[in-house]
Amino acid sequence: MLRIFHTADWHLGHHLHGVSRQLEHQQFLDWLLDELHNKQADALIVAGDIFDSANPSSAAQSQLYEFLVKARTRLPNLDVVLIGGNHDSASRLDAPSPILNALGVTVVGGLSRDAQGNIDWDRLLVPLTNAAGEIKAWCGAMPFLRNADLPATARDVASGTERPDEQDNDPLISGMKALYAELFAQLQQKASNAESLILTGHCYMVNGAVSELSERKILGGNQHALPVELFPDDIAYVALGHLHLAQRVGANEHIRYSGSPIPLSFDESDYSHQVVQVDVRAGQPVETVAVKIPRSVQLLRIPNGKDFAVLSDVIGHLENLILDDLPIEQRPLLELRIRLEKPEPGLRQQIEEAIVKLPVRLLKISTAYSGSEKSLADLKIEERLEELQPLDVFQRCYQNKYDKEAPEAMNALFNELVESLQGTE
Numbered sequence: 429m430l431r432i433f434h435t436a437d438w439h440l441g442h443h444l445h446g447v448s449r450q451l452e453h454q455q456f457l458d459w460l461l462d463e464l465h466n467k468q469a470d471a472l473i474v475a476g477d478i479f480d481s482a483n484p485s486s487a488a489q490s491q492l493y494e495f496l497v498k499a500r501t502r503l504p505n506l507d508v509v510l511i512g513g514n515h516d517s518a519s520r521l522d523a524p525s526p527i528l529n530a531l532g533v534t535v536v537g538g539l540s541r542d543a544q545g546n547i548d549w550d551r552l553l554v555p556l557t558n559a560a561g562e563i564k565a566w567c568g569a570m571p572f573l574r575n576a577d578l579p580a581t582a583r584d585v586a587s588g589t590e591r592p593d594e595q596d597n598d599p600l601i602s603g604m605k606a607l608y609a610e611l612f613a614q615l616q617q618k619a620s621n622a623e624s625l626i627l628t629g630h631c632y633m634v635n636g637a638v639s640e641l642s643e644r645k646i647l648g649g650n651q652h653a654l655p656v657e658l659f660p661d662d663i664a665y666v667a668l669g670h671l672h673l674a675q676r677v678g679a680n681e682h683i684r685y686s687g688s689p690i691p692l693s694f695d696e697s698d699y700s701h702q703v704v705q706v707d708v709r710a711g712q713p714v715e716t717v718a719v720k721i722p723r724s725v726q727l728l729r730i731p732n733g734k735d736f737a738v739l740s741d742v743i744g745h746l747e748n749l750i751l752d753d754l755p756i757e758q759r760p761l762l763e764l765r766i767r768l769e770k771p772e773p774g775l776r777q778q779i780e781e782a783i784v785k786l787p788v789r790l791l792k793i794s795t796a797y798s799g800s801e802k803s804l805a806d807l808k809i810e811e812r813l814e815e816l817q818p819l820d821v822f823q824r825c826y827q828n829k830y831d832k833e834a835p836e837a838m839n840a841l842f843n844e845l846v847e848s849l850q851g852t853e
């Protein structure tokens with residue numbers, strides 16, 4: 429038996445409305461080390477978005493490397509596989525790979541090619557060994573694929589110089605399929621019959637449930653969702669990253685997103701995060717267990733869910749809160765969602781008076797105006813500039829200029845432009 433822990437979307441260095449998540453990340457990493465040790469895991473796969481940005485802070489980088497060194501010390505036989513996600517810089521992640529290899533850590537930030545343009549597939553094939561040091565599985569590690577990684581025809585479509593002939597024959601999707609198929613063929617060549625085949629990738633699959641506020645739209649994103657047929661039946665397990673809510677893909681128990689380990693937006697306040705424990709036995713379906721991650725800092729949204737409430741109700745709710753008095757960096761992060769009839773200049777002051785004695789950190793006051801009919805449909809949610817995504821700004825500019833919504837194809841091109849900028853340092 430081979431036991432794999434699958435996690436993804438760590439987003440080290442993340443800030444929520446300006447507040448650092450370093451403490452939450454540290455508690456997760458400490459917990460993960462204990463779990464890997466207690467459950468005697470043989471391998472750890474982190475399926476992309478290791479860092480929150482292409483240019484992570486030194487603190488975020490130290491956090492990763494300290495974790496890897498501790499993992500090596502406490503679990504000398506643990507195989508670790510890290511791949512690049514859409515938030516990561518492929519080259520930055522790959523830079524320390526010779527040192528990491530010496531620690532038993534394989535990192536694949538991006539695809540690398542030789543002078544003739546041939547992909548170095550060997551880098552992407554990682555043997556996974558059990559406690560006795562026997563190879564029990566091979567992991568194909570496919571990093572997040574950018575335009576430049578795709579075969580030439582797919583690239584032309586992505587850059588808008590070619591249009592896909594028809595929707596079911598999208599060259600962008602067939603380009604990604606071709607790369608995954610080649611990886612799978614390489615994997616089969618490496619593995620003997622007794623060794624299971626594992627894949628890890630960072631991509632968006634058809635019908636995935638998204639966490640709107642925390643995932644960045646990507647190539648192979650909503651406009652180019654990948655079909656589950658991408659993964660041949662012989663694969664024992666597919667460890668995916670990108671979607672922040674844990675889920676399996678379609679009805680496939682063995683194709684999963686682990687989700688992120690900490691809530692990356694207030695929308696995930698009530699969501700229970702997990703890592704996936706995967707037990708692999710040759711010739712049998714894998715067994716998966718969701719290992720729930722304890723939450724070290726609470727996210728509080730009042731009222732709960734997607735609702736808004738009038739100020740007096742919100743203040744009433746605050747007065748009834750029973751909270752432990754914690755050191756500031758452990759206090760709950762708070763979002764208030766308030767419905768207003770008219771602009772309320774004293775709003776912030778009234779709220780601050782209400783929470784002055786509460787051990788919370790107020791991060792966000794969201795307001796919505798209801799018209800005299802008070803129907804929810806009339807609710808206009810005020811947004812702050814920092815919450816707007818580049819695509820939102822683009823769509824508003826387009827609307828202003830042409831007095832109609834930007835077409836989907838235009839949105840897709842804009843996303844690809846933003847993504848190519850985010851991929852460079």
Ligand SMILES: [Mn+2]
Pocket residue numbers: 437477513515643644670671672
């Ligand atoms: Mn992510």
